Amino acid sequence: MAESMQGLHRSCRCAELSEANIGQTVTLMGWVQKRRNLGSLIFVDLRDRSGLMQILFDEKIVGSEGFARAGGVRSEYVLAVTGRVQKREAAINENLKTGSIELAAESIRVLSESEVPPFPIEDGIKTKDELRLKYRYLDLRRPEMQKNLILRSQVTNLIRKYMAEDGFLEIETPMLQKSTPEGARDYLVPSRVHPGSFYALPQSPQLFKQLLMVSGFDRYFQIARCFRDEDLRADRQPEFTQVDLEMSFVDMEDVLETTSRLLRNVFRDAIGVEIPDPIPRMTWQEAMERFGSDKPDTRFGMELIDVSDVVADCGFSVFTSALASKGTVRGINVRGQGDMGRKKIDKLVDLAKACGAKGLAYIQCRSDDTVKSSFSKFMSEEKMSDLIKAMDAQAGDLLLFTADRFKTAVEVLGQIRLTLARELELIPEDQFNFLWVVDFPAFEWSDEQNRFLAMHHPFTMPYEEDLDKLESGDLSSIRSKAYDIVLNGVELGGGSIRIHQDDIQERMFKALGFSLEEARDRFGFLLTAFEYGVPPHAGLAFGLDRMIMLMTSADSIRDVIAFPKVKDASDLMTQAPGPVDDKQLEELYLKTLSDGQEKIKE
């Protein structure tokens, strides 16, 4: 039977007590972590957000009724215990904040009883995710989950503190927006007042933050919930949180400096990690050349090497024909793996093919000084030796090569580099390697649409010195003032300088192949807004969930979100989404095609 706490007042949290409190009478309230009966004594570890406190029940002190009550408590009962803080006589626990003290109970109330929980409330449990999520309220009691969400709260506090100090205003933008055909799939919200019309939940506050710059707010930020109705991957949720900012009257340097300062301050204050000042920068071109990725993990080497010159006339047709069609040949040196077995190498070849390569060439520089290669019969020994030298290989190294057009050649090797680094455990776990990737191409060729698309979005400012190329047709070489912030190979976020000059915007639209009228159809009120005095402005957004995941070394983004959804976008605890009354749908002028796919095909 549960008791009231009337008349009681909690003195502090469990682990807020220390030896300084010895002799004081206090009241603690919390959950029973465990109970042990030791001869004529009962010990209970009481748990709350702060940690544990050992409670000693001695019948001589707590009385027979209290002692009986203590004897009946089980794991996860909620207790209120009043008693005196004393030094532990035995079993001092060095691993516990409060390990040298205990509370000698004088009275006890059982505020709430508990069923046996479906899994133990402790760290490192092997419980299936489904069960943890169904009983999320119990999963969240575990210290590691508490730690994650407490850190998350501290981090958002710090972000807000430093943003305010830097003159940013936090301004809320609408959640019920207009649906646009651009970008990912929107979550829709049917309107009751306007039959057949829908709101969309925001994929980002992009348009509104640019409008706030037009409004003269100068510096905007928001920790904003965003939504994408896409099939989920491990690090994605249908709703996610991003730190979103926009600044007026700035150039790229200001945005990068402001964001770097924020990240440095937050990482230092929250987890005691010093981020270098300045945060290293790399152009997109360099990142692709050296790491085969626009979000390189720089915590380890195994960089890509351009061997096109070396193999220019080598006789191996895979290499030479790639070069002949303006492609490239790249390699990586996997140190110490020269004796890798055939099966493992075959798996790497399969991976390369899965990533889009036609194949993967290799040279094994074995530790017995012999050389085995997938292409030795096509190449002279001298050329082979030149290639090995160019790759700086020693006996015991494995060399892997791709030959393809630039993007495929480097990206496939980049993928293999990452896979091998994980398998070979080459990645130092305690490092936080931030990196700015800058100067992205403004345009990206779409094989599918057979035309150039804007890589970022059509409001992204190209470099002034590249503007002439907008008309010359050499769109692929135009660099834009776009930037990504990368942490340990994860793209945290990015942004760009926006075009504020109408003439440049017009040339940009033209290069993308649509007229000002078409642009107006697509971007409507933003272009109208820009006619009334738009300041130069720029912005950036980065994912909060991902950042907290990296800060806490959590296995999954779900471990840093209080109530996450699973892969099919459902909530296992509340059973959302669920059916609704017909009346609700009637009010929205909607009908569900209950047989789904079938009905639609009719």
Place this chain on the structure above:
Amino acid sequence: MAESMQGLHRSCRCAELSEANIGQTVTLMGWVQKRRNLGSLIFVDLRDRSGLMQILFDEKIVGSEGFARAGGVRSEYVLAVTGRVQKREAAINENLKTGSIELAAESIRVLSESEVPPFPIEDGIKTKDELRLKYRYLDLRRPEMQKNLILRSQVTNLIRKYMAEDGFLEIETPMLQKSTPEGARDYLVPSRVHPGSFYALPQSPQLFKQLLMVSGFDRYFQIARCFRDEDLRADRQPEFTQVDLEMSFVDMEDVLETTSRLLRNVFRDAIGVEIPDPIPRMTWQEAMERFGSDKPDTRFGMELIDVSDVVADCGFSVFTSALASKGTVRGINVRGQGDMGRKKIDKLVDLAKACGAKGLAYIQCRSDDTVKSSFSKFMSEEKMSDLIKAMDAQAGDLLLFTADRFKTAVEVLGQIRLTLARELELIPEDQFNFLWVVDFPAFEWSDEQNRFLAMHHPFTMPYEEDLDKLESGDLSSIRSKAYDIVLNGVELGGGSIRIHQDDIQERMFKALGFSLEEARDRFGFLLTAFEYGVPPHAGLAFGLDRMIMLMTSADSIRDVIAFPKVKDASDLMTQAPGPVDDKQLEELYLKTLSDGQEKIKE
């Protein structure tokens, strides 16, 4: 033609300059407030978020090209101006922060031109709301709108600062929730993965915050976006923001103190208003008796007086029959209005009827010492004189009476009191009268359903000393540990102590007329969660939009929200909600009944 800001760096904002900067060369960027040509000089007031700065263009300093450029600028052009700060020679403006200095321009760039704005960018405009909202980005440039949103940002910063200091964790709860039949109408979000299923946008984080207490987070808060699909009134928006908190191991006193401290700190820091400590409290009963409202405006008197005893056997059947059916007779004294004309009094009678009264009785104590009353012929002069005395009336006072069952009698007079106070301008505008209204009835009789309903919600804890009445059937007299925070007659928010004891919860459900099984159907996973050790907990939420509206004395809640919606829940700027592609609906297994009501009737 717009120019680039390349190579320029803004030194500071316009009104961040002062006489201390005289002699310095600075670069300012902002919008043209106005341009005046004065002989051979051009003056431009440049505006940004901080305020205005006067720019002086003298051809001798800025050169002929710059002078020509300055001559061409119009309102809302965006300029970058570099020049030297100097003391104004004439036209010192005392009303302006920077009124004694000016910038002597040495160079000027036009960063962006502007069309003529559809309304002037200044305070106190009479422009129609529709136009202001269509061009919201221009409306937001006006100083009063800037001030409102800057204050809002400061207030949320302060709230977060003080909540963190008090040990509250900000934890994000899901936006994509399960729809429940309780409460107001949900906004629904169709699921693509689960055909025929829907999420609901949260009306409040209520369930999740209680689950966070079950999880042991101890103190939760969130500045949370909430949604209600209800027809809009002046002070309502389809999406609104509330400050939401929940605490474990506390009683009512803790919640009231914590919230009071927060409000005191925020009002002091944000707008320099000292709120009394403690904030006054009033029981619901007292609030109804004295002010005829559960959210009394205590900035003025005109309190209700119970004259039931005085008129107990007065002969006026309207009064006596009300008393006979356990009703009551109440009056207010409208001082100085004894000579009110018949038309005005008739309007008050109409108002009383519109509010649910059968009528409104009155006595005019005219300034010429005569007395006129709607019921004089039914009452002896002696009784009449007793009544006037009981109402403490003087010559020149107007006395208004209702006779009805308690709730109607006092609420109608409460409405009339408010209406008269506004009309007679009795309300001091510069006061912030906070008030806690406590001890709400736990149950409320529903004529419609012919049964008692929970006034707050069925998890609200009744007073321990009233618990026995749960079974005695005298439900109307059970007081609950529920509380509202009221500011100037506006209900900012409220909350309650939650029931954490399963036996009391069961008795509560029983009193409300449903079994534990039915309760489980309705409240599902929350009741399950409560089986695993639930701490005593309590919480509260208050509306941020309303509070900022009162702090800024804004006319409408729309003036403190960056991008609000209008009465039909549409956004006049973006035209949301809007139509979507058939393909989008197909993916959601939905069909709109395009002819609306018609189709549904088929």
